[in-house]
Amino acid sequence: xxxxxxxxxxxxxxxxxxxxxxxxxxxxxxxxxxxxxxxxxxxxxxxxxxxxxxxxxxxxxxxxxxxxxxxxxxxxxxxxxxxxxxxxxxxxxxxxxxxxxxxxxxxxxxxxxxxxxxxxxxxxxxxxxxxxxxxxxxxxxxxxxxxxxxxxxxxxxxxxxxxxxxxxxxxxxxxxx
Numbered sequence: 001x002x003x004x005x006x007x008x009x010x011x012x013x014x015x016x017x018x019x020x021x022x023x024x025x026x027x028x029x030x031x032x033x034x035x036x037x038x039x040x041x042x043x044x045x046x047x048x049x050x051x052x053x054x055x056x057x058x059x060x061x062x063x064x065x066x067x068x069x070x071x072x073x074x075x076x077x078x079x080x081x082x083x084x085x086x087x088x089x090x091x092x093x094x095x096x097x098x099x100x101x102x103x104x105x106x107x108x109x110x111x112x113x114x115x116x117x118x119x120x121x122x123x124x125x126x127x128x129x130x131x132x133x134x135x136x137x138x139x140x141x142x143x144x145x146x147x148x149x150x151x152x153x154x155x156x157x158x159x160x161x162x163x164x165x166x167x168x169x170x171x172x173x174x175x176x177x
Contacts, residue, residue, distance in 0.1 A: 008059060015063035018051065024089035025069045026096055026123060027109040028081050041099055041106075050085040050092045068115035080109070089113045090131050097127035 003011075019025070045052045055063075057076035064073035069084070085092045093111075100106050111118045113126065130138070168174055 012059050012063045019064055019067045019069055021086050022069060022084045023086055024092055024113050025082055025084040026111040027072050029079050029109055030106045032105050037103060044095050045083055048091045048095045049087045050083050052083045054081045069112040071117040072110045072112045088132050090126055090129050093123055093126040097124060
């Protein structure tokens with residue numbers, strides 16, 4: 001069924017509005033993907049805060065004009081789908097890399113992170129990075145560790161003194177006055 005010009009214009013405007021807010025995007029392709037596989041991918045991406053759409057190449061190119069992701073959506077060929085997020089690009093890359101590993105018919109074409117076009121290898125490298133939350137927790141641990149050690153050392157002096165006094169009392173080393 002042919003899509004009317006008005007419907008195409010509406011699709012381009014909606015996608016363009018989404019792409020203007022996007023910080024990260026991955027362009028993918030697939031062959032022989034079942035409806036169940038597509039549903040599973042969409043469900044997984046939704047849970048990570050990302051969106052997924054199968055797009056016509058020319059409509060995607062028009063929608064991307066003037067956005068950060070314009071470079072990745074030019075001169076597309078074949079079946080194209082895009083996954084995009086306003087949030088953590090690592091979470092998006094992890095979900096897609098895991099799905100691509102489980103489903104060899106699903107592959108990457110290119111991507112964009114913070115306005116910079118990245119290659120397939122960079123997408124895979126991004127998927128192996130720790131998430132923002134993991135990095136924050138490691139940073140907080142590193143910032144907190146010296147303070148914990150200082151408190152432990154300061155407490156040890158008092159504790160050691162109490163142990164020495166207790167041993168002296170038990171062995172009757174102190175004279176009564």
